[in-house]
Amino acid sequence: MSGQDQASGLRKWANLQRQQQEPQGQVDEEGRVDALSTEQPSAPEPAPESLEPEPKPEPNPEPALKKRLMVVGLPSIANSQVDRVRGRLEQWSALGRHWAGKPENWDIHVVMADDPALHDYARRYSRWALWVNSHADSFVDTFRTLRQLRESGGPQRLLALHEPNLPRAGLLNNLQAAAQAYLDIELLILAR
Secondary structure: OOHHHHHHHHHHHHHHHHHHHOOOOOEOOOOOEOOOOOOOOOOOOOOOOOOOOOOOOOOOOOOOOOEEEEEEOOOOOOHHHHHHHHHHHHHHHHOOOHHHOOHHHEEEEEOOOOOOOHHHHHHHOOOEEEEEOOOOOHHHHHHHHHHHHHHOOOOOEEEEEEOOOOOHHHHHHHHHHHHHHHHOOEEEOOOO
16 A cells, blocks of 8 residues: 555544544544634544454355255155256256256255155145156156155145256156146146
8 A cells, every 4th residue: 555545544534533523613634624613623543553444244144045845756865866856956047047046055855756754745845846767668657656646645736857858749748748637736847
């Protein structure tokens, strides 16, 4: 910091101190009191060691509440399956889907379709997804999972999660139509 800048900063600080102590008199930038003031200016207080304002402690941002997402249709409840779901949410987020938010803000739970607590989960949690694989038997396997959900009192509205290159025409549209017509389950499919 140059000497001139430091001197200017000290003058401003001293002026501020004087203004706070002498509300009737006007102090200019050079530290002189206006002639209309009835009081004599007091001696300036010693300058602080540093002109840099003390940094204010940053408020601790509250952690974002995680949104719980219950996912069925995955082969196991392993962490690698959760990573698949989180990866898909990340892809949707990158495509500008604001609802997907940040993948780390989701609390993802993989549930098996034959879980005895499925009915209780369906009553407690509102966000559900169905993982749809793209292998040859996907329709049969996924429809079986949907049927188990229906018979167990599971959710009646699910988001279809799938690999990014799986076309809507064919498997996804057929699953959506069959789920609605035969099981009264709404399967939400997002267009890319």
